[in-house]
Amino acid sequence: MSAATDRVDPALTTRLEFQRLSPALAAAAAKLPTATLHEAAKKIGALPSAIKPVAPQFQFAGSALTVHSPGGDNLWLHRALEVAQPGDVLVVYTSGVYEHGYWGEIMTTMAQVRGLAGLVIDACVRDGVLLGEIGFPVFARGLCIQGTGKDFGATGWINHPVRMGQVTVQAGDLVVGDADGVVAIPQARAAEVIAAGQQREVEEAAILKRLEAGETTMAVYGWN
Numbered sequence: 532m533s534a535a536t537d538r539v540d541p542a543l544t545t546r547l548e549f550q551r552l553s554p555a556l557a558a559a560a561a562k563l564p565t566a567t568l569h570e571a572a573k574k575i576g577a578l579p580s581a582i583k584p585v586a587p588q589f590q591f592a593g594s595a596l597t598v599h600s601p602g603g604d605n606l607w608l609h610r611a612l613e614v615a616q617p618g619d620v621l622v623v624y625t626s627g628v629y630e631h632g633y634w635g636e637i638m639t640t641m642a643q644v645r646g647l648a649g650l651v652i653d654a655c656v657r658d659g660v661l662l663g664e665i666g667f668p669v670f671a672r673g674l675c676i677q678g679t680g681k682d683f684g685a686t687g688w689i690n691h692p693v694r695m696g697q698v699t700v701q702a703g704d705l706v707v708g709d710a711d712g713v714v715a716i717p718q719a720r721a722a723e724v725i726a727a728g729q730q731r732e733v734e735e736a737a738i739l740k741r742l743e744a745g746e747t748t749m750a751v752y753g754w755n
Contacts, residue, residue, distance in 0.1 A: 537684040541610050546690035549702040551594040556721055557618060557648070560707050561592035563728045565714040568707055571727035572720065578713040579696040581672045582653060586663035589670065590709040593620040593648030594718075597702050599688040602628025605638075605679040607687030612638060614689065617646030620706045622715070624693040625654040629672050631679045632657030636665070643667040651706060651713050653695045670708045 560568065569577050584590070596619040600607040603625075611621055621642070625633060634650060635658035642650065649668035655675035656662065662669050690702035698715055700706070705721040707714050716724050741751050749755050 544688045572724040576714040585669045589668035591649030591668040592707040595622045595704045598623040601685040602626040605633045606681040623652040629654045636661045
């Protein structure tokens, strides 16, 4: 069989059209801590705690563009970059194969130029110092120098559901990351959860004032 016939047509497993969040909704979510959104959503959406910002200042909020990549291969990440739109967050599952540097300076530069909001990958990346200097938000399990392949005969999926830990992320879901981690909220609930998160922040500010005045948490929460 020739190399040409070995190639998998990426169009067969790539969805180009899906509903994205409004920029206003993403902007509102970006003002809320991930823990607040998780609690406001009734404790759903927390991605694995091993996924952390490569640089502590990284944070983002946007619509998920999901990628299911074969393990040890980053060709489908390049393909996702080509179809992503400004404000998208690449949410990448690498078939449970963590120990490769799937992403680095080159892909970060392209993502930043194209106006993406961030990357969440359930695996490792490389070029950690450079990623921090460039400033494009990258959230990963850690750093790994081991290289990846590009198998044009392997099947991946773009904008199909991906599973990270106990959370299934769909294309278009709200994804928010900060120093504490990453939360994914179903798109249908995004506006409701953001509103609940805003109210939660107001209530917690009032609680802090009471604590600063000398009350105890047992009294404030009525646990006595």
